[in-house]
Amino acid sequence: MTVLVVGASGAVGGGVVSGLLARGERVRATSRTPDKLALPADVEVCAADLNDPGSFAGPLEGIDRVFLYADLAEPEALLATVAAAGVRHVVVLSSAAASLPGAPEDFNGSRFLRVEAAVEESGVPHTFLRPGGFASNAARWSWGVRDESAVPLPYPDAVQVPIHEQDIADVAVIALTTDTLIGAAPVLTGPERLTLREQVAVIGDAVGRPVQVIEQTEAECAAMLARYVPEVWVRQIIKDWREAVGASPAVSAEYTRITGRPSRTFRAWVADNIALFR
Template sequence: MSILVTGARGAVARGLASLLAAHDIPHRLASREPDTPDMPDAADAPDRPDAPDDAPDIVHCDLTDPSTFPGALAGVRSVFLYAEAAAIGTFVKEAVTAGVEHVVLLSSSSVLSPNAADSPLSASHLAVEEALLASPLRTTLLRPGSFASNALGWAWSLKSGRPVHLPYPGSYSDPIHEADIAEAAFAVLTNPALAGRTYHLTGPHALTFATQLAILGHVLGTPVPFESVTAEQWKSEVAGYIPGPYADALLDYWAATDGLPVEITDTVEHLTGHPARSFESWAEGRVDAFRAEGVHA
């Protein structure tokens, strides 16, 4: 059994690849830029003379470029797939031709929204889900909620000593540790009894943005201030790196969950055998990302 792990530079794919390697399960890492230095185990790539015999195979697979699909899929029986919709129809055809039997999609719980097809937060995930479910491929859908790593968007403010600007400090989310998503993916890829289903993954608690910042402050050993700003001000501040339609969709979601706790599931525990990791545990592993250089607890 060989498993193709797409999006190999992503945190979830990295965690999954580590688990597969630890259990000696044959796998292949795929990336649209396989030769970049930040690739997992790039220093041990198989084409290096000093690479170990069990170094992972790293292949070129750009999910927007169908010409890269056949080589990446050759000899593969299962795929961990990121939700890129640009060429999903061709990817499905090539996967079937290659003899792929099972696809685990990293989707999003945003597809549960009534306007999912029209929202930039969920449209791509939904389109890929629909294409896979309409195919002969056995499909498992992982629908995580908010990644805990979204909090890294506050790092610049924390490092510069400036308050975090929040349009909806009381908006709730369900931050999930990327390691839990990776472990869930490993479970459904390696246990046939778990495959072919849909799983809504969340962290263990519904937390407001204000509460997440308080937790970060506790972990860092210093309060993390925030300021409430208008939606228009926040959108203006992020215009350089968050496209307008995406920013609008985020604001709509935050407004809808302002003061309203989101649903929490026990799916992580069901799949992995342990409770979902807390936001605090995630923050404890990322303190350096939030501290200015030279600042220590």
């Protein structure tokens, strides 16, 4: 069996490649810039762009299973290519946003629902991984922690259940190497609810000095985020935080049910990525 991993340079995709290799699977990996990939020599590397479905015709030859990011403008065309290649299982990195009430009207929820619908219509057996907010979103705070020992936030009391990207990769590997998750759409979260303020405090503990939260207005936050995030995402991030103040988001037991292990804590994610904050 050969598994095609789309987005092998990604945080989740990279974990999927390592997990598959550890299980002795044959892996072919794609990237838009394959020369930049640093993977073991036994991984076959190809160039492909999700927004150019034709670029997958070659990489899909002889492939049984596919791991796919959902960042694609024309999911129907890409999934037609995947189905035509005879793939027998596709595992999609979707989002918990697709499972929330109001998802069809929400910018973020609706884009994942469209990809999921295209997969369903393609007839290819599938698994949708629906993670909530990633612990790695805290990487956006790295410059503030390093340079100012401070993180500006408009809604520091927003509650999240941040998930380590390796947990998502672990579930993807099980989905890609067994038939147990065909037809499943597990919502995946971390093990504990944490406010943004509590996440900043965990980072402070890990670097060994207090990191202050500086309250900012939405407008100040929007101007700051707009330096490195597209406008539509600036609005979405602020909306998600605003709505998460005082919320009690579900803590999913799916990771433990599927893998038999406890999910990784936010503290573990910070320890694994401490170089970002020092």
